[in-house]
Amino acid sequence: MKLQRIALIVFVGLAFAFAGDRIPDYWNLMIGSAFTENHAYPVLQKICDRAGGRLTGTVQNEKAQDILIGELKALGLNAKREYFEIPGWVRGDDDVRMLEPTERKLRAVALGYVQKTPGFQAQVVFGFSGQKKILDSLNIKNKIVLIGYERPEKGQRPLRAQVIRFAADKGAKAVLFINRKIGGLCLAGTSSFQGDPAPIPAFSITKEEGLWLKRLVTSGQKVVVQMTVRSYCKPVKTSNIVLTLPGKVKDKIVLGAHFDSWDLGQGSIDNGLGTAILFDVARLIARYHPNNYYTLEFVWFNGEELGLWGSKKYVARHQNESILAMINMDMTGRVTGFDAMGFDEFVPLFKELVPKLTGFNLTQAVTNKPWTNSDHAPFMLQGIPVITTNAHLDKDQVNYYHSFGDTFDKVRPDYLAQSAAVISILASELANRPQMHLRRHSKKQIKQMLEHFGLDRILKSENEWPF
Ligand SMILES: [Zn+2]
Structure with a gap:
């Protein structure tokens, strides 16, 4: 009797302790599926081994787009191409x-x-x-x-x-x-x-x-x-791949990763990783949490390596839409934390999420420092709050950046699974918090923020400073 009563008291006590931050069931389903049914790894293998390095405008790039769209379709997800023309280049x-x-x-x-x-x-x-x-x-x-x-x-x-x-x-x-x-x-x-x-x-x-x-x-x-x-320059027609998961409202959260790569290797790390993680995040959310407050748009950008073309074209084409935030995945390894990129409004959410994800060992929990030269930059310059993840890559994964050794043998399925799980949770939380009042920042605020972090010097040297 006595023991049972103690057990009951302990149980009720524990229940109260966790009541405030009970983990939603769909989190656990997404985490489980990311590890046990992981799609990121085989899809990336297909892209790397059957298409290869994906310089924008090449047949390899086109072939890989077909593979990605086909794999999404097999899950019942209908992605569309958004075409655009850019100055291309042929090696x-x-x-x-x-x-x-x-x-x-x-x-x-x-x-x-x-x-x-x-x-x-x-x-x-x-x-x-x-x-x-x-x-x-x-x-x-x-x-x-x-x-x-x-x-x-x-x-x-x-x-x-x-x-x-x-x-x-x-x-x-x-x-x-x-x-x-x-x-x-x-x-x-x-x-x-x-x-x-x-x-x-x-x-x-x-x-x-x-x-x-x-x-x-x-x-x-x-x-x-x-x-x-x-080698020579030549205009090319290419496309981003866009998958929309409509929400209760049209305001959107964009999740993006560049899909193109350099041609020397297979583009497996840069940015096969982001490409594959984004694929599994789309699969997990579509399956386990498809009904969200905000619309989620998954975008595989093309032409990043030649000059962030896909994200620039996306931002221009969708400029009259309400884009509330953008999460970018570029060479994303095993996630170790979240970066608010100078947008302070994200910090409380990150601080809330990190202690709920203890098993993921997010040692670089929350940072708040922007960087540039990837697809979040055109969004950031328009005042759209952006998020990236802190992540760990092994030495041999980073070493061959933009070189011959960026090949599939270096990809780790456990890192892909871990990242897909964490980013699915981040995105589905962000997509259901109208109380965060996400909004665009003014040009003046962005200019000040970038100057504060010293990014104006880099952007000016690239002729990419718009202010
Ligand atoms: Zn990249």
């Missing part, structure tokens, strides 16, 4: 070859928007980190400028797009950027965030060959390189 069989002091074809990767250029030869000069002041002080006319990866002793390291402009202005023939990472890796990337053709050819070369060239040049030996560029 050709470029040839960069040392002729003096010895002949060797260099491993070189053209930056996006580099244009077709008939073969030419030129002497190589070392341009340090490519600051304007340094390039102005050197004789680089008709030369190929070799740029190191070291940080300059004074001032900021310019972006590759800026270095190309500085070098072209001084009459240089081309630029070679030495990659920072060891192991024969090149670093793909765009040469213009606005899709302008590069004024002169620009390539990423490996650290090993780059340091060899630098040793020769800086010790006074003559180095001649021959270059033939077959």
Whole structure:
């Protein structure tokens, strides 16, 4: 009797302790299904192995879109394409070859928007980190400028797009950027965030060959390189993939991830991860919590790598709609917390969610610091509050960023499952809290916020500062 009574008191006490924050059943269903029926991993495998690297405008990109739309359809989810045209770029069989002091074809990767250029030869000069002041002080006319990866002793390291402009202005023939990472890796990337053709050819070369060239040049030996560029710029028609889950009201929360990738590897980490997590979040919410207050829109953006084209086009096309928040997934590893990105209104929700997700070990619980250069940026610049997650990636998952080794073998199904579970909970909570009074911020507020966090300098150097 006595024992039973004690047990009853303990039980009632516990029930009261948890009554305030009882975990809704659908949370547990979503978490369970994310781990046991995980769709993110096999869908990503299909995209990576059957289509591959998804540079916007390529057949691989189109093929992967078909796979994704087909997989959604198999779940009864009808996604549509939203078409748009952008300045595109096609990688050709470029040839960069040392002729003096010895002949060797260099491993070189053209930056996006580099244009077709008939073969030419030129002497190589070392341009340090490519600051304007340094390039102005050197004789680089008709030369190929070799740029190191070291940080300059004074001032900021310019972006590759800026270095190309500085070098072209001084009459240089081309630029070679030495990659920072060891192991024969090149670093793909765009040469213009606005899709302008590069004024002169620009390539990423490996650290090993780059340091060899630098040793020769800086010790006074003559180095001649021959270059033939077959890559070229071309307008392309492409599309974002959009899946809408209508809510009680038309005001929406957008969940986004870029779908395109560079072409060197399979784009499995950047951004196969976000692509696949978004897929499973759509599946989990559609299945376990389809009726929400706000409309949820899942968007797979195209053209991110060439200059955030898909998200820019989406924001422009939907500018008259009420978009209350955007959650972005880019190279999302195992989620370790939430980032309010300078939008303080999200912090109380995050602080409420983290202690309810104890088993997920969210060690970077709540941060509030914005960053740029992914698809949330066009939303943020329009005053739409954005959210990203803090996340952990293993060393070999990050190491091959924009390079040959970004392949499916590095993807971890447990990380995908964990992230899909956490982000499904975040999104479904956000979609049912009209009391949060989410709203767009004014241009003035956004400008101040970005300046406060020092993002104005980066955006200005990319010609992406709209204020
Ligand atoms: Zn990315």
